[in-house]
Amino acid sequence: SQTIHQWPATLVQPVGSPLSLECTVEGTSNPNLYWYRQAAGRGLQLLFYSVGIGQISSEVPQNLSASRPQDRQFILSSKKLLLSDSGFYLCAWSAGPGGGYTFGSGTRLTVV
């Protein structure tokens, strides 16, 4: 069966520090991968998605970036965090059109 792993679960970082969040999927090949952010008490905002290695689509211009160095690995990064980057970051995968989207357990990021 397929599983999705996301870490760390919780992160507190100072303003201006770098960020690296990792997401990996097991039990499938060539998944579509997604990064969403959820501000406190709000809906989900799509940040990036990828349909293959090295292929990244950015939905919202900001100081975050994403990379997909391997088929089942998706990384969210920032060189310098802002206070507004605080939120709940969720990674998701899907097998393609018509399939469901399965979410990881999330990373709660607080920028102080």
Place this chain on the structure above:
Amino acid sequence: ELKVEQNPLFLSMQEGKNYTIYCNYSTTSDRLYWYRQDPGKSLESLFVLLSNGAVKQEGRLMASLDTKARLSTLHITAAVHDLSATYFCAVAPGYSSASKIIFGSGTRLSIRP
């Protein structure tokens, strides 16, 4: 640009009552998803609706899709406290080749005894 609107945003209801959450979207789509989120947790998939007229039921929850009206409903029958959570709908823009899904703002459901 696809916009997804849910209403109501907040709903407080008594156990045993029935209610419906609505999800409207602005552009053509043939795929709609419903998720549940408990406080501080990730999203749990409830339903995947892939065609006009699709209806799916799981326990006290029933979801339907009308692609012509660009509307999906999530109906709650005889609510129980365990159903208290935030419910999100999400829509894939365009037809089945689209890779991403866009979420509504969510409906926070509170069920009281």
